[in-house]
Amino acid sequence: MGRYNFDAVIFDLDGVVTKTALVHAGAWKKMFDDYLKEREKRYQEPFKEFTREHDYRSYVDGKPRYKGVASFLESRGIDIPFGDPKDPPGKETVCGLGNMKNRAFNQILKKDGAEVYASTVALIHALKKAGIRVGVASSSKNCAAVLEATGLLDLFEFRVDGVVSAELKIPGKPEPDIFTTTCDNLGVTYDRAVVVEDAVSGVQAGAKGNFGLVLGVAREENEEELKINGADIVVTDIQEIDIDRIERWFQEGLADK
Numbered sequence: 001m002g003r004y005n006f007d008a009v010i011f012d013l014d015g016v017v018t019k020t021a022l023v024h025a026g027a028w029k030k031m032f033d034d035y036l037k038e039r040e041k042r043y044q045e046p047f048k049e050f051t052r053e054h055d056y057r058s059y060v061d062g063k064p065r066y067k068g069v070a071s072f073l074e075s076r077g078i079d080i081p082f083g084d085p086k087d088p089p090g091k092e093t094v095c096g097l098g099n100m101k102n103r104a105f106n107q108i109l110k111k112d113g114a115e116v117y118a119s120t121v122a123l124i125h126a127l128k129k130a131g132i133r134v135g136v137a138s139s140s141k142n143c144a145a146v147l148e149a150t151g152l153l154d155l156f157e158f159r160v161d162g163v164v165s166a167e168l169k170i171p172g173k174p175e176p177d178i179f180t181t182t183c184d185n186l187g188v189t190y191d192r193a194v195v196v197e198d199a200v201s202g203v204q205a206g207a208k209g210n211f212g213l214v215l216g217v218a219r220e221e222n223e224e225e226l227k228i229n230g231a232d233i234v235v236t237d238i239q240e241i242d243i244d245r246i247e248r249w250f251q252e253g254l255a256d257k
Helices: 021-043 052-060 066-075 094-112 118-129 145-148 162-168 179-185 200-208 222-228 245-253
Strands: 010-011 133-137 156-158 193-197 213-217 233-235
Touching: 010 118, 010 179, 021 052, 052 066, 066 094, 066 145, 094 200, 094 233, 118 200, 118 245, 133 179, 145 156, 145 162, 145 222, 156 162, 156 179, 156 233, 162 222, 179 193, 200 213, 200 222, 213 222, 222 233
Parallel strands: 010 133, 010 193, 133 156, 193 213, 213 233
Antiparallel strands: none
């Protein structure tokens, strides 16, 4: 038993460690708006734009790419074939649309790079110095590329991302498996682990997995939404917390499930 009542912190990537959530949202909007406009021309379906505030948060944010595509299309009553992950970008399949979004994201990443949240990186360094295990769990298949672009690839002891999930056939958020797999590989029990998430699907996954603490990061004035869906504590930025405050929450029983 160490000094603290928690042994590991598992971070989501986009919107928690890196400032890529808005890049993802922009890429999703461009892809879906283009597709919906094409459907308007082809099928005379009235165009209704894809919005970050409702559509991105509700159907896409935090989910594996193809699951996000399918979830949004279902919300609009659009039924197209799932297709194959090798489908070319833009083909009218779930995979084709997902691949189009991925191409748009990578074009932006290559052009503009990616920024980090300095407060999150500072906390990670403090955790590691204190002997607390650190992992990253992201639905994105671009996780490694983003971490490499920001110089953070070696900061985490273990990574479960969209590529690893596909290889191991791990279900995506809101199922807790990417977090539990990270904990398993770090040798940490779930009740002594903290999950840090900015997406509704992510805090739902944390709640389902019965982790010691689910910490929500509300980047878009969505504190209440994160709280309702499973976050034990909600902050607007990681600078609002430190190791001792996390420990205090554990001691006070706020994270008991």
